[in-house]
Amino acid sequence: MTGETPRFSLPRWRLTRWLADTGPDVPMEIRYALVAGLFGTMPIFIAGLFNTVAVSLLVAIRIPTWPFILWCVFDILCCSARLVVLLIARRRAARHEPTPTDLYILLGVAWAAGIGFGAFISLTSGDWVSATLVCLSATAMVGGVCFRNFGAPRMAGVMIALTLGPCTFATPFLGEPILLIGFVQLPFFIYSMSRAAFGLNSMLVATMQAEREHAFQAKHDLLTGLPNRVGLNQALKASLARYDGTRPLAVVYLDLDGFKTINDTHGHKAGDRLLQLVSDRLRRLVRAGDLVARIGGDEFIVLSEQVGGGPLKRLGDRLVRELSQPYSLDDQVRVTVGASIGIARAPDHGLDLESLMSAADSALYQAKSDGKSRCVIAPLPREAASRLLPQAAPLSTVA
Structure with a gap:
């Protein structure tokens, strides 16, 4: 303490x-x-x-x-x-x-x-x-x-x-x-x-x-009530400060697909309502103890200290699937958006804020490039990948 x-x-x-x-x-x-x-x-x-x-x-x-x-x-x-x-x-x-x-x-x-x-x-x-x-x-x-x-x-x-x-x-x-x-x-x-x-x-x-x-x-987004970029930075720094390598730490970077079209078609008020509905759905989808933040526009971050390895991909795919379900903006308007997700994790992609966010952003860009509405986990850096390669057997020496 x-x-x-x-x-x-x-x-x-x-x-x-x-x-x-x-x-x-x-x-x-x-x-x-x-x-x-x-x-x-x-x-x-x-x-x-x-x-x-x-x-x-x-x-x-x-x-x-x-x-x-x-x-x-x-x-x-x-x-x-x-x-x-x-x-x-x-x-x-x-x-x-x-x-x-x-x-x-x-x-x-x-x-x-x-x-x-x-x-x-x-x-x-x-x-x-x-x-x-x-x-x-x-x-x-x-x-x-x-x-x-x-x-x-x-x-x-x-x-x-x-x-x-x-x-x-x-x-x-x-x-x-x-x-x-x-x-x-x-x-x-x-x-x-x-x-x-x-x-x-x-x-x-x-x-x-x-x-x-x-x-x-100062630390929250007034539209959704979620932590903003400042609140996320503080939470991520706190998580990294107590990180001991024994539990997972993942940064899930999420961007909505098709949000601009809805915003332009139905107006900014409808767009704001959609962001609130997405935020509410995200809160229900993540585990207790995970942090959901909105860092601007239609971009969200989930900070999780409970899911690692294979379950991360299943979490990302579940978020893509559930967030793509229709939203009722009012009694007459129902809309659908997609979600593209990039995921980085400690310590594979770094143990500092900049490295993890950069890796998650690159994975998100890859998800967008691959056709959107999908989840991509950032590939391991060369150093981490090299440690996973099998070591070559030593050459026998001739007496």
Whole structure:
């Protein structure tokens, strides 16, 4: 898996699924990317852990009572667990193994609740130095919570509420009526920060969807939805990069016979419809795992890593036969086209993109020259053919 993008598991538990939900109609690949964002930005993560542990430890030293000692112990254990789970998840994601996403999300929520608890007991302790330190720390954490977790806006909202909410509920115990304004201020602050997280999430999803569409359009033919020349080149390079000589790799180059006549007779709209029907039929004819691409005009490529030797010719003949069956462009127009095919295979015709495409193109030209609507496998190069010739017996030597 070296060089592949790490993939973090989507949450599976009902609560964590709700916390990490990004809204309806979000493609699965974007959901994976948003979950991966929860595990990113390590500097902010480490800074947040260090800050909360340092603050809880200093306050516990200043006020060594059981509530503060328990808060400090909880904070240290929770932060340590979050760090361990994060490192395990990153390692598993790099190997494309299931990651403890649910546990990681719940630990994040528990960490926020710990900060809120510390703020509550600090405010009600009467020690304004500790209260000021803890409240400043809690407020500072809100920015990091939003920045790290806006990929899961509900989770961000819950963490903000757990972090700052206890500050509001502590105000009735402080003996300062002016502080009751917090019941008005903090809810609005929590709401606005939560809405900001939802807004950032919506912008991110829209941006990722646009990038996804642009990437698709760059690599696919808009008429048929098949990979275009760029997409084919990438797929073929990837196949050649992992080629180990133990499995077949074939490039099937296909050109329609008589397409121009249909295009000229019935118009470009009918020609486009025919190309779509040919594409659909090609998808059904090839094996699962084979790639079908349209590289321009009425030219198609099938990239197969499953058929080699004799079966290649049978595959080509089958494609010629099936693609030559009539097509219904509408209720009144039925047309027929032929298909000429040239096939090259690795390693006989090379182990690079240019060599394989050149050999397949030459075989296609030969199929056209031989009368069209037929399949030709590119002949072996001289070097390969010479290796197949029987070796001459050595001359006997006269003593």
